[in-house]
Amino acid sequence: MQENLQNVLTQPSATLSSSGISVDMLRLDLLHPVVSGNKWFKLKEYLSEAREQQKKVLATFGGAYSNHIVATAFAAKESGMQSIGFIRGEPGKFPSHSLLTAESYGMEIRYISRNAFRDTAQIMKENDHPSIYWIREGGYGILGAKGAATILNLVSLSDYSDIACATGTGTMLAGLLKSALPNQRLTGIPVLNNADTIRNEIHQLLTTAERQKNFSLQAGYTFGGYARHTPLLLESMRSLWEAERIPSDFVYTGKLFFAVKDLVSKGYFAEKSKVLVIHSGGLQGNASLPLNTLPF
Ligand SMILES: *Cc1c(COP(=O)(O)O)cnc(C)c1O
Numbered sequence: 001m002q003e004n005l006q007n008v009l010t011q012p013s014a015t016l017s018s019s020g021i022s023v024d025m026l027r028l029d030l031l032h033p034v035v036s037g038n039k040w041f042k043l044k045e046y047l048s049e050a051r052e053q054q055k056k057v058l059a060t061f062g063g064a065y066s067n068h069i070v071a072t073a074f075a076a077k078e079s080g081m082q083s084i085g086f087i088r089g090e091p092g093k094f095p096s097h098s099l100l101t102a103e104s105y106g107m108e109i110r111y112i113s114r115n116a117f118r119d120t121a122q123i124m125k126e127n128d129h130p131s132i133y134w135i136r137e138g139g140y141g142i143l144g145a146k147g148a149a150t151i152l153n154l155v156s157l158s159d160y161s162d163i164a165c166a167t168g169t170g171t172m173l174a175g176l177l178k179s180a181l182p183n184q185r186l187t188g189i190p191v192l193n194n195a196d197t198i199r200n201e202i203h204q205l206l207t208t209a210e211r212q213k214n215f216s217l218q219a220g221y222t223f224g225g226y227a228r229h230t231p232l233l234l235e236s237m238r239s240l241w242e243a244e245r246i247p248s249d250f251v252y253t254g255k256l257f258f259a260v261k262d263l264v265s266k267g268y269f270a271e272k273s274k275v276l277v278i279h280s281g282g283l284q285g286n287a288s289l290p291l292n293t294l295p296f
Pocket residue numbers: 036037038039042067068138166167168169170171172173252253280281282283
């Protein structure tokens with residue numbers, strides 16, 4: 001997917017900016033219509049290690065709506081590898097849109113009970129094979145962060161005082177922090193109610209020096225929890241689309257954009273700040289909403 005990097009662009013967002021603060025958006029969603037922008041970056045170092053080790057199968061974990069599952073299936077297909085997705089829970093009456101997409105990329109889906117899913121080490125032990133390369137749920141890990149660090153190669157980094165992104169496992173945030181300049185502040189918007197553990201999980205992906213860099217997690221924008229949404233959230237996604245034709249998803253970027261607008265209005269960013277917001281993709285997640293909920 002290297003060749004699609006030329007599709008990515010940075011554009012100002014009038015909706016998120018104010019008179020004293022300018023906000024640009026890095027449109028990683030333009031990388032691919034289905035594969036989340038940031039998931040591709042997080043996977044690329046794992047892929048090259050898997051190739052080096054001459055593995056034939058990528059195996060990973062996720063929920064039925066996981067962007068990471070879809071991206072892994074796609075990455076495997078593109079690299080001529082097989083893939084297995086271990087999915088949390090029982091098969092539903094209808095498979096989710098994400099799982100159907102993953103299967104269309106050739107992924108083998110195996111359901112694991114919620115209880116057994118808690119012990120991924122055991123699942124790996126029971127299913128291990130020399131041809132398998134294992135990737136943690138959500139692509140969490142140091143190689144994932146290393147891949148995400150290259151996201152900032154796409155922008156004129158020194159133009160910005162602030163960078164903001166949505167935070168799930170924290171892998172992307174850790175990667176961005178690795179590349180951020182010393183005077184920049186990185187703000188993560190957690191999309192899960194995991195404020196107590198996420199800071200530590202990010203720290204585990206950083207060197208001692210990187211831990212001293214300026215990053216802040218702004219909780220309070222989960223809209224009830226992971227993949228939850230409210231009419232207010234959907235309304236703010238619709239108005240961003242109507243004003244600027246920027247699509248967002250209700251799990252990650254919708255919450256991020258809402259949060260950035262809110263933080264701008266509350267004076268979180270200093271006057272004259274230049275903020276880079278990462279549009280990390282994830283649009284396929286909207287397929288789980290009822291038809292016509294969103295205009296895009
Ligand atoms: C997975 C995902 C994230 C979160 O990335 P982490 O590295 O897990 O924090 C953000 N945005 C989108 C669109 C995603 O799919």
